[in-house]
Amino acid sequence: MIAFMQGIMEYFRIFVDFGYSLTAPKAIAQAEEQKIGFLFAKYFYGKVCILIFVTLVFFAVYNLQRILLGNTIDILLFQVMYCGIIGNVLFPVWFFQGIQKMRYITILNMSGRICTMLGIFLLVKSPDDYILAAFLQACTPLIAGVFSIVWLRKHYTGLFKWPTIGEIINSYKEGWSIFVSSLAVNLYTATNVVVLGMLTNNVIVGYYSAADKLITCVRRGIYAVSDAIYPFISKMMKDDISKGLQFIKKQIFLYLVVGLVGCTSLFFFSDTIVKLLFGADYNLTVDVLRILSFVPLAVAISTVFGEETMLPLNMNSAYSRTLVLAAFFSLLSIFPLCYLWGAKGVAMTMLLTEFLIMIIMGGLLRKQLFQ
Numbered sequence: 001m002i003a004f005m006q007g008i009m010e011y012f013r014i015f016v017d018f019g020y021s022l023t024a025p026k027a028i029a030q031a032e033e034q035k036i037g038f039l040f041a042k043y044f045y046g047k048v049c050i051l052i053f054v055t056l057v058f059f060a061v062y063n064l065q066r067i068l069l070g071n072t073i074d075i076l077l078f079q080v081m082y083c084g085i086i087g088n089v090l091f092p093v094w095f096f097q098g099i100q101k102m103r104y105i106t107i108l109n110m111s112g113r114i115c116t117m118l119g120i121f122l123l124v125k126s127p128d129d130y131i132l133a134a135f136l137q138a139c140t141p142l143i144a145g146v147f148s149i150v151w152l153r154k155h156y157t158g159l160f161k162w163p164t165i166g167e168i169i170n171s172y173k174e175g176w177s178i179f180v181s182s183l184a185v186n187l188y189t190a191t192n193v194v195v196l197g198m199l200t201n202n203v204i205v206g207y208y209s210a211a212d213k214l215i216t217c218v219r220r221g222i223y224a225v226s227d228a229i230y231p232f233i234s235k236m237m238k239d240d241i242s243k244g245l246q247f248i249k250k251q252i253f254l255y256l257v258v259g260l261v262g263c264t265s266l267f268f269f270s271d272t273i274v275k276l277l278f279g280a281d282y283n284l285t286v287d288v289l290r291i292l293s294f295v296p297l298a299v300a301i302s303t304v305f306g307e308e309t310m311l312p313l314n315m316n317s318a319y320s321r322t323l324v325l326a327a328f329f330s331l332l333s334i335f336p337l338c339y340l341w342g343a344k345g346v347a348m349t350m351l352l353t354e355f356l357i358m359i360i361m362g363g364l365l366r367k368q369l370f371q
Contacts (some may be wrong), residue, residue: 005074005081005134012058016050016184019133019170020094021177022311027174028098029231030238038167040095040159044121046171047089055082071366082137083149087112090145092152097231104151112144152354154238168201177320178311184323188330188353196346199338205366211289212350218296230311237312241352252301266293284343291347298354305361318364326357 024043031039062075096104119136123129153158193212197205229251237244266273270289274282310319330353337345 005077008078009081009085010186012054012082012177012189013088014182015054016047016089017079017086017182018047018050018141018172018180019182020047020244020308022178023171023174025097025231026234028095029235030098030100036099037156037158037161038163039098040092040156041161041163042167042171043094044160045163046168048216049168051086051089057341079128080131080135081138083135083142084140087141087143087145087169089137091141091148095149095152097227100231102228102282107143108148109140112140112142115143116140120302138188145261177316181320181323181343184320184327186345189350190329191331192265192334192346192350196337196343199335200342204343206213207284208288208346210274210282210285211347212242212272214277214289215292215295219299222296222303225309230307233308234312241313244312245309248304251308252304255297255300255304259300263294288343288347291344291351295351298351298358301359302354302361305358308364310361313368315364315368318368319361322357322360322364325360326353329353329356 005082020043024039027043028036041160057303060130062073096102104210114138116139119139120133123134123371124133193205193209196208233244233247236247270286270293274286274289278285310316330349333352334346334349337349339345341348
């Protein structure tokens with residue numbers, strides 16, 4: 001039940017974020033110091049307004065379906081997990097990225113996690129405590145958010161002045177293409193398991209999910225590195241584009257070398273890795289993991305092409321169109337491939353989609369930079 005609700009919360013997170021996780025750090029990193037307070041207010045209150053709107057819409061829809069269909073959702077579980085969405089709004093990770101003080105993100109996140117872990121250890125005693133467990137998990141970003149607001153009010157005066165409605169609307173226009181691309185990515189990544197479950201069974205889904213979780217861990221590592229580099233490269237691209245491109249070339253070379261070695265090792269040692277982590281019964285997971293083994297390489301290169309190069313060069317529309325196209329490609333190819341080869345077919349869809357993104361982004365950058 002918690003896992004299902006976490007999937008729903010991911011969509012709320014994307015809506016409330018509205019692309020600010022990429023547009024805000026770039027704008028703050030490139031801005032003059034006297035404009036930082038103005039930018040903070042625009043993005044922070046922009047997210048607050050979206051949160052209020054989304055909350056009102058949800059409860060209106062919930063009350064309508066309760067009248068027509070009866071109570072079909074665990075509303076208490078939803079409410080406690082929604083605290084995490086509120087925490088994501090309060091915790092301006094994008095601001096700390098923009099001013100390039102990443103250590104504060106770590107400190108505040110760790111503070112929230114420690115409080116959460118202590119609460120779970122001391123208070124959660126049985127499966128019947130799932131509401132409490134969900135609430136404590138949601139408290140991690142909420143606690144970090146509250147701490148961050150207190151810290152910002154103490155060290156940065158003038159950040160929380162209300163912007164004009166026009167300024168907030170402008171922030172939505174800035175984030176629109178990134179918001180659409182985030183929805184597209186979530187669509188093709190989340191759809192894989194859903195389609196596999198529709199065309200096969202829960203056992204096959206379990207085999208696929210085991211391999212997918214390993215690849216997801218690597219993805220998160222890549223995204224964490226990119227999040228740290230993004231504000232830095234955005235400022236560098238503004239100050240001296242040639243130095244920025246030199247940095248990008250070195251990063252791509254490093255990713256190619258490390259990625260090829262790592263992905264090749266993952267391919268050849270998939271059997272050993274799966275047996276160590278999941279046991280000897282997960283034979284199908286081995287084949288799926290081998291197909292997915294080169295996904296991290298494509299993700300790493302496309303992340304450099306997209307977030308670290310296209311966005312700093314203001315190619316937001318091209319970036320968004322690429323990911324939307326990839327989502328359509330994934331939706332069109334997953335059904336026949338899954339029907340023919342099951343979990344292996346879904347893995348092939350993921351691999352082809354990620355390499356398609358990498359190739360298209362590389363081609364667009366080549367055209368933009370060398371036309």
